[in-house]
Amino acid sequence: MYDPLVNAPPGPHDAPEPSYWQQHTQAEFPECVDAPEEVEFAVIGAGYTGLNAARVLAENGHSVAVFEANQLAWGCSSRNAGFVMKSTGRLGLSAWAERLGADIAQDIADEHQKALQLVEETLRYCPSQCQRQNGGYLKIAHRNSAVAPLKQQYEQLKKFNQPVEWLTQNQLSGLISSPQAHAALRFTDCFTLNPILLAAATARRATAAGAQLVEHCPVTQAVSLGGKGVYLQTAKGSVRARKLLVCSNGYTSGKLLPELASRSLPVLSSIITTPPLSNEQVESIKLSPQYAIMDTRILKYYFRLLPDNRLLFGGRGAIQGKSAEKPIYAKRLLQALHQTFPQLREVNKWEYFWSGWVSVSLDDYPRVGKVKDNIYASMGYCGAGVGFTALAGQRLAEAAMEKNLPELPYYQSKLKPFPLPRFRRLGQWLYYHYGRLRD
Ligand SMILES: Cc1cc2nc3c(=O)[nH]c(=O)nc-3n(C[C@H](O)[C@H](O)[C@H](O)COP(=O)(O)OP(=O)(O)OC[C@H]3O[C@@H](n4cnc5c(N)ncnc54)[C@H](O)[C@@H]3O)c2cc1C
Structure with a gap:
């Protein structure tokens, strides 16, 4: 599988194992076009960030083209x-309050709220509302000793006026039957959806606003020409642009832009789904498709029951791309699923298994803004981006249009370089061992 730390930019047709969503969703993506030779704003990457940024630029009357290495x-x-969570990165509001004070933490909470509203706006462009499920996001104490810190987090969140609820073990036992569910913090306004339908609705909005989407067109070289703009070499010819927005996030090849090469650690997150569970099996775990669930481990597991009764279960994957699709990583997720739900021991195989690269920043939060000259980037969401990307794309477009961004940490500095970047993966491996021991 493509590995951003090893390989040149991905694609075209660089296909790893498709996700469950890719095989079960009839999504209506808009028509793509040929690569233009010249454009005002060029965007690399047609994920949520790039598509949202392109829409905002087009809505402001600019010519914009999104170059995607593979399909949209x-x-x-x-x-x-x-x-769809109201967060990004790995720092909670109380961590922000400790670092920068309660006022900044409140502003960050408001920013996350805006991101959620922007996703809601896009849902209106999808007849099925992207198969939204409204039960909220449950953060579950996976063992007794995790209950007190989680309760403390709940109390902190109340101080920032967040719509959260506390569920005791007794209350929680009505929603999930698991020996690893001791209490939960429920974020009542978070929700789940079908990610491909969200991507398709975002893409349709971008083209309706006038953005040009070009697929199967990796950008293989990006050079700043200082005051003269940017030169891009792509699989379909060269492109001159006034400004470049890098939205390739965890998939950004270390070989593309030296300015970004050492500032992100691409990390694999992996998911399995079971075959459809029988009604008895669903009753035995008590879970409803309404809820999104994550635990309190250092190396977290997340899961949800899909509307077709498959159980989706995710967590960390391999460290290197070349190992990503080895069955051992799916087996580990299945073992963790069995520990969470011993009732499902007889479910001894997975039906789908896939992975993706998330961008982890050194200090646990993303940066959105100028990298140098005419080049802008948004990355480092640390695996929490479905909600935030709607706003990140907008803020990135605003930065590229030279509008002032809010005075928040996400927008006011650059991603920090990793010390000894060649050893990032060794550090990751050590961290995984430490996490496994602690968990
Ligand atoms: C298994 C998994 C589960 C996750 N679950 C959640 C979740 O439930 N909730 C949540 O909030 N977040 C989750 N995330 C993270 C979330 O999906 C991401 O933060 C978000 O999708 C990032 O969107 P993006 O547009 O920034 O990047 P991406 O969607 O990764 O898009 C980047 C695009 O850039 C393209 N590209 C790369 N290089 C080039 C190039 N040189 N030229 C052209 N194109 C290029 C790639 O092909 C890719 O399509 C999960 C991630 C994974 C992998």
Whole structure:
């Protein structure tokens, strides 16, 4: 499988295992066009970030083309679990309050709220509302000792006026039957959806606004010409643009732009789904498709029951792209599923198994804005981007149009370079061992 730390930009037709969504969704993507030779704004990557950025630029009267190495939304935007959460990165509001004070933490909470509203706006462009499920996002204490810190997090969130509920073990036992569910924090306004339908609706909005979408067209070289704009070499010819927006996120090849090469760690997140569960099996775990669930481990597991009774279960994957599709990683997820739901021990095979690259930043939060000269980028969501990308795309477009962005950490500095970047994966491997021991 394509590995951003090893390979040149992906595609065209660089196909890893397709996700469940790709095989079960009739999505209406808009028509793509030929690559233009000249455009005002060029965008690399047609995931949620790039498509939202392109729409905002087009709505503001600019000419914009999105270059996607494979088919539209080929990256994380067609592979995720579909949890629309009010967060990004790995820092909670109380961590922000400790770092920068309660006012900034409140502003960050408001920014996340805006992101959620923007996703809701896009849902209106999809007749099925992208198969939205409204039960909320449950963060579940997977063991007794995790209950007190989770309760503390709940109390902090209340201080920031977040719509959250506390579920005791007793209350939670009505929603899920698992020995690893000791209490839960419920984010009542978060929801789940079908990620491909969201990508298709986002793409339709972008073309309706006038953006040109070009697929099977990897950008293989991007050079800043200083005041003269940017030169791009693509699989379909060269392109001159006034400005470049890099929205390839976790899929950004280390070989594309030296300015970004050492500032992100591409990490594989992987998912399995079971075959459809019988009604008895669903009753035994008590789960309804309404809920999105994540646990409190350092190396978190996340899961949801799909509307067709398949159980989707995700967590960390391999470290290197060349190992991503080895069955051992699916087996590990199946083992974790059995620990979460011993009732499902007889479900001894997975039906779908796939992975995607998320971009992890050194200090656990993303950056959106100028990289240098006429080049802008948005990356480092640390695996939480379905909600945030709607706003990240907008903010990135605003930065490229030289509008002022809110004075928040996401927008006011560049991603930090990893020290000893050649050893990022060794650090990741050590972290996985530490996490496994702690969990
Ligand atoms: C298994 C998994 C589960 C996840 N679950 C959730 C979840 O439930 N909730 C949540 O909030 N987040 C989740 N995420 C993360 C979320 O999916 C991402 O944060 C989000 O989709 C990022 O969107 P994006 O547009 O920035 O990047 P992507 O969707 O990854 O798009 C980047 C695109 O850039 C293209 N590209 C790369 N290089 C080039 C090039 N040189 N030229 C042209 N094109 C190029 C790629 O082909 C790709 O299509 C998950 C991620 C994974 C992998």
